[in-house]
Structures are given as structure tokens and as C-alpha cells.
Amino acid sequence: GDDSFDEGSVSESESESEGGQAEEEKEEAEEALKEKEKPKEEEKEKPKDAAGLECKPRPLHKTCSLFMRNIAPNISRAEIISVSGDIGLRGRVGVNPRSFRFFRRGWVTFDRSVNIKEICWNLQNIRLRECELSPGVNRDLTRRVRNINGITQHKQIVRNDIKLAAKLIHTLDDRTQLWASEPGTPPVPTSLPSQNPILKNITDYLIEEVSAEEEELLGSSGGPPPEEPPKEGNPAEINVERDEKLIKVLDKLLLYLRIVHSLDYYNTCEYPNEDEMPNRCGIIHVRGPMPPNRISHGEVLEWQKTFEEKLTPLLSVRESLSEEEAQKMGRKDPEQEVEKFVTSNTQELGKDKWLCPLSGKKFKGPEFVRKHIFNKHAEKIEEVKKEVAFFNNFLTDAKRPALPEIKPAQPPGPAQILPPGLTPGLPYPHQTPQGLMPYGQPRPPILGYGAGAVRPAVPTGGPPYPHAPYGAGRGNYDAFRGQGGYPGKPRNRMVRGDPRAIVEYRDLDAPDDVDFF
Template sequence: MTVRRFDPYKLDYLVSFRQFAEYVNNRTRGRRYDDRELSEQYAAYKRDYTKRQCKKFFDAHHEMAWFREKYHPMERQRWIEEVHALKRENYEQFKLDAAAGKYDDICLDEGVTDVKTLANINADEESDTVLFVKSITPAIGREKVIEMCKSVEGFRYLAVSDPNALKRFHRFGWIAFKEGSDIKAAFDKLNNQKIEEFEFHLGFHKKVPNVKPRYAPEITNHPQRLKKDLGRIADVIAVLDDEVRSDLNGIELVNELFHKICATKLSTETNGTMESIDTWKMKKQLDLLIEYLRQVHMFCYYCGFGADNPMDLERRCPIQHYRKVGEIPESPGAYWRADYTLDKWTRALDARLDFKDKPAHKIDVEPLGGRQTEDVSTACSWDYMSKIAEQRYACTLCSKQFLGPGFVMKHLGNKHTIKVDDLVQKQFYNNYVRDPNRLMPNMQPPTNTFFPQIASAPVGTPLDQIPRIGFEPPTTPAAPLALPAMPRQVTSYVDLDAPAEGDLELNYG
């Protein structure tokens, strides 16, 4: 059988380093590239592949309701305002809890807190203010669901999860009601309601049961890593605080709490050596910042993941991570040389945080096919829009007021013929590629019975973390290597009119 070789740049999946190297060397007969040159070319190939996959996914989903609500600069503005309002409430609650001493004994080291007990507190208790929506089709936007929920007295807000690519991009939802609302009556009225022939099935929200403790690897206890995490988390908090409101200052709030705790607990929780005091201070300050990030911004630092509501955060990351305690070498590099997985974990975390520790318009999106441009709201507000109150914006041309920048931009285009469509479209795509947890097409190669399945990177793997698959030495003699064939491609030619050799067997199965 004659096997055709394919250009990896035209395939819809990522080939291994070994396959790529053979393709490059066969393409330039007479020259064999060394490992450094092949690595550089493979890195460029992965960048091009990720760029193509982002564009492919954007083109396929940019008209869907869930996608526009999440990334479109105009349509997502209202939901952003709702999330910011929730974060402001969280901020005030964190201040009250801090003043009451709730976080004075916080320590995220393994073994200090009984995390098994913590994970299962009230695990089976039903919420008396939240209903769980089992499925929301991707074609139905939040606005229509909210209109349905407003028919129930006490409705507070609707929270929606990210779509599940394995479930045809359906989403979960949570309907929150005010304290004292009749949750049973709300369930009876909303359950089995229909929107556009889609029937909603509800349940009573419960905490995730039987949660296993989650641990960050031992390297997170290394002084160098603790110091690095302190700097990174401070940058993340500064950006998220500024997005919500300019007078939010989590760093200052946590520092005041930290100094108060040091004054009362430093002598009792350390052995008095300078090294132990420095490490204790770094951990205590870092733990307070991690807790602030989770409680106020619903962001898990060691996951690098942020949610728009506490229920989705609880679903994705039910409890806080704890740092594993173990033997700590002099340098973090000792971990990486001994365990490639640890190196991969820390680099993947840093790659996700790279999208969170700076303002969105300063993130370089050109390698992913984006176009550098100012944030749409900012760009338009200089000349045509002003903020006059919380969640209240005005058009400077006619003084008409709106609930968000997105509505002002729509008004400018409709009433004042100020066209911002091109800028909006660029920002739309930029918002998608700036999301470190963005969904992408399936990166697995097609199943092929003639060739072994080739492993590939999972969805969401950071660009520089896609491994050089197949570069490790084989344990058995390698057969001549060929790229898996694409579906519907001719891989061989057989002359059906030629004389048969041996017994002829026809299979019509």
C-alpha cells in the first residue's frame, strides 16, 4: 500500500514532533536539520496551528448567543456590570469577615487544616435561595431566561456557566432569589417552562458532595516560588480590582489585616529563626491574598481560573487548594529536572496568569490572530461617552443616558451614524483569544485503523506547553513513519481489473 504524506500545516490536528521532523527533513532532501532548528520550526508550527484553530472556532460560534454574551464588547457589557456588582458585595463582606477575625488563622499548607472535614461541610444541604438549571441550550440568550425568571417574586439574578463542548455547548444555570423567598413556589412555577420549544428542568442547588482535597505541588512551598507568587497575585488583584471599581483596594486591605495578624501571632507560630519568620510572613501574606482573590473575585489562584458567580466556582473548584509539604531542594530547578510534570504544571499556571496580571488591552493578541487596539469602551468614551454614576452612562452628543457602554455604542451607531463596527469586530475576536480558558476545536487526530492513534495536546493547553510528542526514544523498533490520513483522502490505488492473487474475499459489511 502506498501511503501519501500530508502537509501538517493543512491538517486539523497537531502532529507530533517526530512526525513534523520527518516531514521537514523529507521536504528538504539532502539536508538534515539539527534538533535546535527543528525545535524552532516546531514552535512556529504550533503557533500557526493555535492561531488557525482560534480563527476556526470563532468563525463557527461567533453568532451563537452564549459566545456573544461572553465575548462581544457590546452585548456582554450588561453581564459584566452584574458581575461587578456581585464582586462589590463580596468586597464589603470580606471586610466584615476580616474585621471579625475569620481569616486570622488561615494557612494553606497541607496538614494544617482538616481539609477532608472542610470539603464535606453541609455537602448535602440544599440551598434555600438558589435553583439549579440543568441545561440551557446555546441558542437561547440570558435575556430570555431572565424574562422567564422575573415572573417569580424575589428573583435576584441569573448565573450561567461556560458551555460544555462535550454536551453540544449546553450550559448550566443558577437562579438566585432574595432571602426569605418561597423557593418551593419558585420551583413549581419555573420547572418545565419552555422557551422556543426548549423545556427547562430545574432542581434545588446543592453543594458539591464528597469533594476530594486539592493540592498544589510541593514546589509552591519553595521560597523562590512563594516570592514569585506574591508578586503575580498582587498584579492579578490590582487588575481585577480596577476593573470593578477604582476605589477597591484589596492589596491595602489585606496588608492591614496581615500586619494586625503579625502583631498577635508571629511569636507563637514561628520558632524564632529569621528564616522561619520570613517564610511564615510570605505564606501568611500569600494565603490572605489567595483567599481575597477567591472570596471577592471568585478566582482560584492555583487553577488560574475565574468564575462569574460563586456557584460556578464551587462546581469547577469546590474548595481552596493546599500546598503539599515535602522535602524542598535548594533550587526549584531540582524539581523540574526530577519531574517534568512539575515543570509543566508551573509553566502552565504562569501561562494562564499571563492573561490576568495586566489590563486586557496590554495583552499581546497578534500571535493568536488578534489585532492590537484599545478597549472599545475606552476608545469610544474619550469623545462620545461619559460615566455619570454607577451603571449609568451618557452620550455626550445628546445627553441621553444608558445602563452601560455597550448601549451607548449602539446608540452612537444608530442615531449619530458614528460607525464603530470595525473596532467592535476586532475587539470581539480579541476578547475571545485573551481568555486563557477559551474553548477550541477538538485537537485529537481522526481515528485511523491503518495507523496508531497519535496523542495530542488537550483543549486549553498553553501555547508553549504543547509537548514535542513522539520525541522520546521508542521502546520497540519504529516502523516507517507517516502522518495519519485525512478522512476521504485516497491512500492507495488498487487495479480492480488486474488478475487476483490468492483467494478472493468480498466483504459487504
């Protein structure tokens, strides 16, 4: 019994010690949890600036990239990333989805530290969905900054460019909803100024100040203002006037268009999918050096007119044509096209014999062929509907690819107008056509033979015949036939455009007044 009592007392003491240890472990675990939670609370209390520093974009850096000329439409971006990742991709993949001939081009961008030629070699023999990638090393851009005509530095053109650039920014911001109001608020009317801060007070630079009162007073006195210097040379020509304040405002607008909307203003084009390419901002066109000579008002107006015409497609807001315009251009009706398809595939062989060429089966009437096509060839009907939808979408797209417009021929300038009574390409009246002529030039008739009936086959607008040398055409040295010639025989009865000489055969016993060929 004592042993059992002792055992019981021992077990109680052990249980008490175990319970105390468990409580201590719980307290230690709670303290450890509190210590773990403290850093989380401190991170929550940290200012947002610290988090912003962690997400800071990478500074300007160079990359190297591979170019894939033809990627099949069924190859996804993830597949290219997985293939490139096995080799060592440390960048991004950009695939151009919009191509005129359904050829997709792609760029795989890597860090500058990799061996791009080795990666290109390893990707040469890799096929994805039976398509060879065939990559090539993409060269760096040679001329990233390109200049245009320096006439764009003129004050009048700069002010007009500020107006066009502000209009472009307003249009593109509305198209992309970049500065749009929140969903709950009512839309802002287009007549109100834009919410974009870069367009703030932009109208101050679009209004030109004129001294109309001073001009009126000085004009009434009948004399020019004393401070105006006398004009030199052609009064229609002016010097290029540069305004630094306006240029600074314009440059800010052009950089916004180039960086935010990928629009190169002076090149009048938009670079689509530029964010997916190796260079996020590749090429930019800038104003060239000022022209050394004076410019005319006509040149300024012509430049502004041409430039506004080039910017017109970028300023067009609508993405598709209206129904009326689409109908005029030949929009197709899906139901009518399906009926045409059924009719074309219903062929009459004879009396009560009709054939379906899609399957080769024969029927007793056209209604049975129609029913057969809709039941057994429904996929063909769907293909027709898809073709019609594709055609209509292409037709109503305002930015569909199209051939460039052919401009009409320009009228002849004053330098091309000849004196009256002369035909372009013919010699002057006092000039004899017996002189040296270019190789292959047909010789005109001589000695008055065929005058007024046959003209030399000289291209219209060509240069007249050169002056004849002394003694040419008078029985002296003939430049083509040599000394003299056959007496009494006119040469070249016909004018030929063939540069090859005529082969002549002459019978020595025949009289001289007969021609033989």
C-alpha cells in the first residue's frame, strides 16, 4: 500500500510539473506570436513612400533582343515565354497581333548581360506547333532622333503646331479615357476644358496679339512706322522668326504625345504596340536646323496645309463607318449570302433530278436539296456567315488598310512653256536637223520629203535638237553616213523608233533614183 501511495504522490507531482511546463510553453508561444506580429504592425505603420520606393521603375538601361519574323496564329505568348525561359529569358515577349497578311512578328527581349548570339543559336532548331521560330538578333536603333525641315521653327508654324497638338491630346485622351471622370459622376461636356493638367491655360498661347490700333493710326497718316526697317529683296519673303516661349510649350505637348500615346508628331504616325517592343520609346522626329535663306508666305501656308492633311486620320474619332456609308460601299446581308450559297449548290440535272455538289447526292426536288444542306452541311452555312461578318467588319473599319491615293499630274510650270508656234521636242525653225544627235535617235526627213506628214518620233517635252555643226547637211561630212552620200537620194523615207540601222542593198547596175531595202 505504501508503494502505491508513493507512486500516486509521485504521479501527482509529475503531473503538476508537466502542467506548469505546458503553461510556460503557452506563454512563450504567445510572446513569440506577439513578436512576430510586431513587425507586421510596424510595416503597416510605415509610410506609403517606402512601399513606393520598392516599386520604383527601373532606370534607363540597354537591352538585347531577338526578332521572330513569322509566328503562326495558333502559337500563344505563354508558349514562347516557356521556350525562351528554358534557355534563359530575363525580359519580356512582345507579339504583334495586327498584321496586314496575318503574319505575326515577335520580339523577345533579354537583359544586356546575356550572350544573345548563343541564345539565338539555341533557338534556331526549336519548333512550336510545326512552326520554326527562326529568330535573328535584333540590331540596335541607329538613328533614334531624326530631324525634319527647319521651317517648323517659324513662329507662325509653331503656334499652329500648338493648336494641332492640343487637339490631338484632347482626342487621344478621350479615346483612351485617360482623364475621364469617375463612374459615379456625370460625364464632362466636350466644350469644357480638358482635365489634363498639361493643357492648362493652353489657350493663352493660341491667341496672337496684334497692334491694330497703332496700324490704323499710322496708316491714316500715310507713312510707315519709323521703327520698321526697309524691306530688302523680295517683299513676299520673310525671315524665320523663333519664339523660345512658344517652342517650350510645344515641346512639352510633343513629349506627352510621344511618351503617353506613342505618337510621333513630326512624323505624323502612331507606333502601335510599342510597349511590347524592345525599346519602349524608339524613334522620335524633331525640328531641324533653321533654314539659312528667307522663306516665303506661300511656303509657310503650304507646309501648314500639308501637315494638317497628314494629321487628319489621327484626329478622326470614329472607329467605324455609318450604316448608310457601309451600304453604299457594298455591305453584305448574311441571309442573302446564305440564299446565294444554297442556290449555287442546287443543280438541276433533269426532270425531277437535283444534285447537291457538296455531297454528290441526288434528290427529286430543290426543296429537298435545301433541307439536306441545312441539316448535313451546317458547318458550310456557318462559314458563309463568318465570311460575311468578316467582310462587313473590314468594310466598316475606318482605319482599314487601303492603297494610297494617286495624286493628279501637276500642270506644267512656267519653265516648261515654250514660245508660240513651237512644238515640244521639235527644233527651232531656223535650226536644221542634220547635226549630231544622240545615239539611237531617229533621223527626221531631209530635203523637205514628207514635210507636214511625218514628225520625228521624239518624246513630248524632250530637248530640241542641238545646233548643227558648220557645213552639216550641205553635202559635206554626214555624221551618220560619212563623207558625201548617194546623189539625189533622200534618206530615211520613214521615221522609225527602232535604234537599229536599216540594212540597204544596192544594185550597181540600177538607176540612182530607185530605193532598195
